Amino acid sequence: MEFDMENPLSRDAAKEKRSFSAPPCSGYPALSVPGERQSNESSGGFYLGIVNIAGESKPLEKALDSIRVFGQYDAPVLITGETGTGKELAARGLHYCGSRSGHPFVAVNCATLTTDLFASEVFGHKKGAFTDARQDKKGLLAVAERGTLFLDEIDSLSLTSQAALLRLLQESEYRPVGSEKTYLCDVRLIASANCDLQEKIAAGLFRRDLFYRLHILTVHMPALRDRKDDIPVLVRHFLRQFAEQYELGEKIAPAELIDHLTSLSWPGNVRELENTIHRLYLLSGSGRIEIQHMPATDIHAEPFVPSPITTDMEPDAENGADEFPLTRQCGIGAGDYNFSRDKRLLVERFEKEYLTRILDEANGNVTRAAMMCGKDRRALGKMIKKYNIRRGLFME
Structure with missing residues (x-):
């Protein structure tokens, strides 16, 4: 086995470096010191360092405590959670809390890498x-040398890519495609999954x-x-963020809107x-955001389940239920029919x-969305363009 001379770390030195335990986090400029939960008077709640993980709930506090502690060690970390929960922010928190910051x-x-492309x-x-x-x-x-490599959605890797990654974790060495040389690496690996890996x-x-x-x-x-x-805390946090980004002044969220969002x-x-x-x-012109600017398509609604078909096709006289909610929601009926x-x-x-x-589940990635729904990528892209849906809104 050959180790490239450009990578001077010996196996023993690499192992010694990997076993090093970092001191407690300190001295990082931003909203707070990395690894410390610090209150923020302007929005309430607490934050984790410059990664801006904001909130005040017990479930989030437990996650932040884990990040603060685990960030001090070089062992691999698996981050779990649904799409959009902030897994990459958690990974950055782990990185900035450790000696590799x-x-x-x-x-x-x-999810964007085929087997060959992954290698x-x-x-x-x-x-x-x-x-x-x-x-x-x-x-x-090599780019992440002495730092951190974050593998997001690791559950999307092929079994071949998983085998290559396993060797990397076991031996801390890898071989570039087409190379006869083996390289040692000094990188901390963090991975995330938004599904049950046991399944x-x-x-x-x-x-x-x-x-x-x-x-x-x-x-x-x-x-x-x-x-x-955490929703009120997050709303205030995002409003401050967009006020700084667009320089349009600060805006507040009225209590009735907060209640609706919650x-x-x-x-x-x-x-x-x-x-x-x-x-x-962006749509609210005054110094407050308004509920009327909420998206017209309510993607929070429960999936539509049609009522059992009856022979008379009349509304339920007992409770007044509407047996044709979908057509009425689209403005169909009232004597004006055109098939x-x-x-x-x-x-x-x-x-x-x-x-x-x-697109939300695929984090805005059209290729992954096409694979999920079994549709040709080009055809799916045309449909997205047809409805003027901006993929960037769904990307982390």
Whole structure:
């Protein structure tokens, strides 16, 4: 086995460095000191360092305590939680709380990488390794040297890529595509998953041995529906953020709007709330954001379940229930019927809401969204363009 002379770390030195325990976090400029939960009078709640994880609820406090403690060690960390809960922010918090904070933090979304692309992006490649390899390329491991590599949505990796990652975790060494040399790396690995990896293991889609390697330390980022006490804090935080970004002055959220936001289910979690406040801030002309500027499509509503079909097709006389809610919501009826027009209205409503939901779950990634729904990527892209849906609103 050959180790490149450009990478002077010996195996013993690398192991010694990996076992180093960092001192407590200190001295980082921003809203607070990394690793310390500090109150913020202008919004209430507490924050974690410059990554701006804000809130005051017990579930979030538990997560922040874990980040503060785990950040001091070089062991791998697995971050779990639904999409939009702030897993990358948690990963950055772990990085800035440790001894590697002065070195690169590199994040990669595994959902966008095929097996071949994963090897090239993470390990790098040599010139001529494949058709388009016109020059040597440094991999993300080399870019993140002495720092942190964050593998987001690790559950999306193929089994082949998982095997390559397992070797990296076991030996702290890798070989670029097309190279005969093996390189040592000094990088802390943090991974995230927004699904139950145990279920993936049972289905044969995730390696059990890789799970054990990653499952040394775990941070769970709670869903927003489990920390609704944080919504007022987050709203004020985002309003300050957008006031600084656009320089349009500070705006406040009236109590009735806060109550409405707290009543919603937020399937897209904090990211969805941030996008909503972003919209409200830009559309509200006065010094306060208003409820009338909420998105017209209520993606928080429960999925429509049609009532059992009856023979008389009349409303339920006993409770006055409407058996045709979908058509009435689209303005169909009241003596004005046109099958072609009404069908188009219903299809457009369905397509727009469907695209909004799937893009939110795919973090705005069209390729992943197409794979999730079994549709051609180009065709899905045309539909997204047709309804003028901005993918950027769903990206972390």
